[in-house]
Amino acid sequence: QVQLQESGPGLVKPSQTLSLTCTVSGGSISSGSYYWSWIRQPAGKGLEWIGRIYTSGSTNYNPSLKSRVTISVDTSKNQFSLKLSSVTAADTAVYYCAREGSYSNYAIDYWGQGTLVTVSS
Amino acid sequence: IQLTQSPSFLSASVGDRVTITCRASQGISSYLAWYQQKPGKAPKLLIYAASTLQSGVPSRFSGSGSGTEFTLTISSLQPEDFATYYCQQLNSYPLFGGGTKVEIK
Numbered sequence: 001q002v003q004l005q006e007s008g009p010g011l012v013k014p015s016q017t018l019s020l021t022c023t024v025s026g027g028s029i030s031s032g033s034y035y036w037s038w039i040r041q042p043a044g045k046g047l048e049w050i051g052r053i054y055t056s057g058s059t060n061y062n063p064s065l066k067s068r069v070t071i072s073v074d075t076s077k078n079q080f081s082l083k084l085s086s087v088t089a090a091d092t093a094v095y096y097c098a099r100e101g102s103y104s105n106y107a108i109d110y111w112g113q114g115t116l117v118t119v120s121s
Numbered sequence: 122i123q124l125t126q127s128p129s130f131l132s133a134s135v136g137d138r139v140t141i142t143c144r145a146s147q148g149i150s151s152y153l154a155w156y157q158q159k160p161g162k163a164p165k166l167l168i169y170a171a172s173t174l175q176s177g178v179p180s181r182f183s184g185s186g187s188g189t190e191f192t193l194t195i196s197s198l199q200p201e202d203f204a205t206y207y208c209q210q211l212n213s214y215p216l217f218g219g220g221t222k223v224e225i226k
Contacts, residue, residue, distance in 0.1 A: 046220045109166050
């Protein structure tokens with residue numbers, strides 16, 4: 001059973017860079033046809049897809065966030081990471097890491113539990 | 122591509138048949154998924170490829186549609202089904218609909 005766990009600071013100052021890591025257990029991040037993704041959800045609002053990375057290193061980003069987002073993968077640690085630069089209060093949200101599988105047209109079949117990141121001075 | 126879910130809020134009783142609609146601003150073939158989210162929890166995949174039930178999901182959930190109009194149907198609403206439901210298009214970059222909250226009548 002694949003499990004994903006987000007980790008990183010829960011508080012980030014405005015204009016700084018938000019950094020989160022997702023650790024994958026129960027399977028190798030390098031095996032299979034999967035994308036590894038980040039999604040966020042502001043309190044009381046809907047879901048926003050941020051971006052994803054394939055194990056080859058190829059990435060796709062939400063056009064509205066593309067200029068500020070970097071997603072990377074560390075296969076040796078079975079982890080992938082999110083960096084979001086120049087954050088503002090609008091970036092305050094629960095951030096989820098997730099897996100998208102080719103078998104499901106890349107729908108998200110596994111999610112982390114989510115981690116709240118607050119942007120505040 | 123934009124996704125519009127309707128209704129945004131739905132009040133229903135246990136045993137009711139419930140239908141949620143998701144409309145895409147342009148054709149996305151069958152590249153659509155549905156998720157259920159309960160408060161404080163991560164979403165759960167219910168249906169992918171518009172009509173394929175994810176493993177372990179009860180058969181009272183079904184999906185249909187292709188192109189620009191899709192529906193999620195719960196044939197007989199159960200107490201554990203009160204939640205928020207999201208559609209997601211998978212044709213280009215993934216995009217979620219605005220959500221439909223299903224509450225107890």
